[in-house]
Amino acid sequence: MAVARPTFIDEVRQSEQFNAAACMNCGVCTAICPMGLEHLPREIFRYVVLGMEEEVLKEQETVFSCLLCKLCEENCPAGVHITENVRSLRHYFDRKAFRI
Amino acid sequence: MNRRKIGVYVCHCGGNISDYVDVEKVVDAVKDEEDVVVARTAMFTCSDATQQEIYDDIRELGLDGLVVASCSPKLHTFTFRGVAKRAGLNPFQYTQVNVREQCSWAHTDDRQGATEKALRLVRAGIARTRLLRPLEPTVVETVPKTLVIGAGIAGLRAAIGLADIGLSVVVVEREAEVGGWVKDFGPMYPRDKEGRELVRQLEAKVRQRENIALFTSAEVVRKAGSFGDYVVDIKTHGKSSMTMQIHVGSIIVATGFDSYQPEEGEYGYGIDGVVTLPEYKKMLDAAEGSLEYHGRPVKDVAYIYCVGSRQGDDGPHQYCSRFCCSAAVHSALELYTRDPSARQFHLYRDMRTYGRYELMYRESREKGSTYLKFAEDEPPAVRKGADGRLVVTIRDQLTGQKEVEIPADLVVLVTGMVPRENDALVGALKLPVGRDGFFNEIHPKLRPVETVVDGVTICGACQFPKNASESVASGLAAVTQSAAMLKQGRAELDPQVASVDPQLCTDCGVCYATCPYDAISPQEGHEGRRVAVIDPATCKGCGGCAPVCPERAINLEGYTQAQIKAMIEGLAREVV
Numbered sequence: 070m071a072v073a074r075p076t077f078i079d080e081v082r083q084s085e086q087f088n089a090a091a092c093m094n095c096g097v098c099t100a101i102c103p104m105g106l107e108h109l110p111r112e113i114f115r116y117v118v119l120g121m122e123e124e125v126l127k128e129q130e131t132v133f134s135c136l137l138c139k140l141c142e143e144n145c146p147a148g149v150h151i152t153e154n155v156r157s158l159r160h161y162f163d164r165k166a167f168r169i
Numbered sequence: 170m171n172r173r174k175i176g177v178y179v180c181h182c183g184g185n186i187s188d189y190v191d192v193e194k195v196v197d198a199v200k201d202e203e204d205v206v207v208a209r210t211a212m213f214t215c216s217d218a219t220q221q222e223i224y225d226d227i228r229e230l231g232l233d234g235l236v237v238a239s240c241s242p243k244l245h246t247f248t249f250r251g252v253a254k255r256a257g258l259n260p261f262q263y264t265q266v267n268v269r270e271q272c273s274w275a276h277t278d279d280r281q282g283a284t285e286k287a288l289r290l291v292r293a294g295i296a297r298t299r300l301l302r303p304l305e306p307t308v309v310e311t312v313p314k315t316l317v318i319g320a321g322i323a324g325l326r327a328a329i330g331l332a333d334i335g336l337s338v339v340v341v342e343r344e345a346e347v348g349g350w351v352k353d354f355g356p357m358y359p360r361d362k363e364g365r366e367l368v369r370q371l372e373a374k375v376r377q378r379e380n381i382a383l384f385t386s387a388e389v390v391r392k393a394g395s396f397g398d399y400v401v402d403i404k405t406h407g408k409s410s411m412t413m414q415i416h417v418g419s420i421i422v423a424t425g426f427d428s429y430q431p432e433e434g435e436y437g438y439g440i441d442g443v444v445t446l447p448e449y450k451k452m453l454d455a456a457e458g459s460l461e462y463h464g465r466p467v468k469d470v471a472y473i474y475c476v477g478s479r480q481g482d483d484g485p486h487q488y489c490s491r492f493c494c495s496a497a498v499h500s501a502l503e504l505y506t507r508d509p510s511a512r513q514f515h516l517y518r519d520m521r522t523y524g525r526y527e528l529m530y531r532e533s534r535e536k537g538s539t540y541l542k543f544a545e546d547e548p549p550a551v552r553k554g555a556d557g558r559l560v561v562t563i564r565d566q567l568t569g570q571k572e573v574e575i576p577a578d579l580v581v582l583v584t585g586m587v588p589r590e591n592d593a594l595v596g597a598l599k600l601p602v603g604r605d606g607f608f609n610e611i612h613p614k615l616r617p618v619e620t621v622v623d624g625v626t627i628c629g630a631c632q633f634p635k636n637a638s639e640s641v642a643s644g645l646a647a648v649t650q651s652a653a654m655l656k657q658g659r660a661e662l663d664p665q666v667a668s669v670d671p672q673l674c675t676d677c678g679v680c681y682a683t684c685p686y687d688a689i690s691p692q693e694g695h696e697g698r699r700v701a702v703i704d705p706a707t708c709k710g711c712g713g714c715a716p717v718c719p720e721r722a723i724n725l726e727g728y729t730q731a732q733i734k735a736m737i738e739g740l741a742r743e744v745v
Binding site: 070071073075078088092093094112115116119121124148 | 469514534538541542562565567568569571573574
């Protein structure tokens with residue numbers, strides 16, 4: 070059982086632009102992704118807002134596979150800043166996993 | 170006996186009837202019946218062309234009886250009464266025979282059987298029509314005064330509306346103060362006007378108007394009389410307890426709702442820190458800055474939706490309460506204004522922030538509220554954690570079905586609306602209550618505030634869960650209906666009511682208890698005897714009393730003992 074840690078999102082958030090919680094889980098982003106990324110962005114963002122850090126750390130490969138092409142962001146009906154949020158996640162991995 | 174002149178019209182209904190019933194054969198079989206002077210089929214009897222044809226027949230052939238065999242009387246009774254009236258035939262000398270819902274649609278596999286049944290039904294209709302006599306509506310004078318029961322936001326607004334139309338109003342409120350639920354509310358969507366301020370304004374307007382009398386700590390204990398002149402007993406409580414009697418032409422019921430009270434242990438209710446939506450709203454409205462509960466700071470709040478609503482097929486509350494998703498999201502936004510760093514988790518089954526409330530839902534997500542979806546058969550669980558904080562467990566449908574534990578300082582059960590316990594009032598008014606316990610309207614779309622009791626309308630959340638603006642809108646609809654009835658000064662009631670033959674009545678008393686409208690009462694003085702008398706203005710013509718009378722002294726106009734007998738003979742005759 071995963072325990073929600075609501076303060077985790079503050080560790081990931083790089084800017085005021087970070088708005089993963091605005092997602093309403095419609096799934097347009099997953100359907101449209103040219104890389105066919107399954108967990109990005111929707112599910113990884115869920116892990117972030119719920120503070121499931123272990124789950125986030127498993128997704129290093131996915132987070133760095135994103136092309137930042139913004140196709141999902143252009144089509145997001147909830148106005149989620151997806152690429153900005155992915156950048157925040159990469160910063161988090163830099164600090165946490167690569168210690169840079 | 171003079172022969173009658175009856176016209177019979179059998180409808181194809183464009184095939185709805187004629188695909189399964191041989192309508193030509195039915196007409197052939199009845200056209201030579203005694204008293205039938207014309208019998209025709211029509212593609213659509215309700216069409217303008219056929220209405221004109223019936224009109225012409227009535228005038229040219231001097232018809233004194235009309236039989237239309239088509240759809241349910243619920244659809245076109247008033248259409249064909251209108252045709253009769255326009256052509257100079259008394260509208261109560263017409264019979265509607267249902268050969269669609271009760272014949273063609275029910276027997277699509279048996280053309281011969283359906284045709285025979287239709288013929289029998291039409292013969293019964295002719296038999297009834299033979300014995301119909303012209304009737305005139307009962308006319309009653311109306312008292313230009315309305316009783317409003319309940320001084321919540323809907324009742325107060327309705328009272329002001331009626332007063333401004335020029336009617337006198339009596340408002341009766343059970344509580345010591347007016348304003349119902351709204352009087353305790355802080356800022357309300359969308360303009361953040363406080364509920365208490367809204368009520369203050371409404372109350373001031375009520376008190377300014379000389380034609381409104383307001384009684385608080387008061388209850389309606391009895392209703393007698395009939396539409397246009399109801400006699401109502403009002404009892405006041407407190408220091409000056411008294412009962413008074415008033416006459417009113419109409420009644421508006423605006424008695425509101427109760428909030429669902431969870432059972433002990435339901436989603437952890439009873440554990441310190443698990444509160445209902447009204448309890449939470451009270452805390453929020455009282456808080457200046459960030460929230461505290463029993464002296465402890467509240468940082469993490471978990472909301473559990475649909476508590477006491479949508480309880481599956483077995484629960485007493487199977488309906489959606491409609492307002493609660495929006496109310497909970499609004500509360501979350503209220504908490505953000507006091508404490509932007511509060512962390513809020515919403516555990517829901519389906520979000521139903523309809524209309525513009527969707528914008529609040531979006532705003533709450535943008536401000537960081539996290540939404541988790543649970544399945545109906547796997548609701549979240551609440552328990553006290555080792556550290557003394559609350560823990561909510563949910564299998565989140567939006568995160569790959571993962572089980573998640575959410576630590577919380579406060580758990581808010583988003584409770585729905587339930588009907589108010591009001592047995593005494595329901596008994597006094599004789600108002601029908603639906604299976605869900607709320608008051609019932611006649612027709613949800615076309616007659617949304619009228620009830621089966623003439624002159625009694627319902628509005629606000631005593632009808633079904635409504636928010637404040639919907640309650641007020643229905644209150645004003647009730648005003649329109651009430652005023653439309655009373656401003657004419659007189660009302661026409663259906664004359665198809667029951668009456669007692671005093672020669673036959675033995676005052677055995679059996680019929681008194683059968684009347685659901687209290688229309689039958691004993692009266693002294695018929696040749697020195699006491700007999701049952703039915704008030705034609707109160708009687709709704711339901712016919713419940715007629716069959717119980719051992720003397721057959723009661724006849725329902727339009728369905729007399731003789732007519733029922735004749736109809737049975739018409740139904741039972743050989744078809745051949």
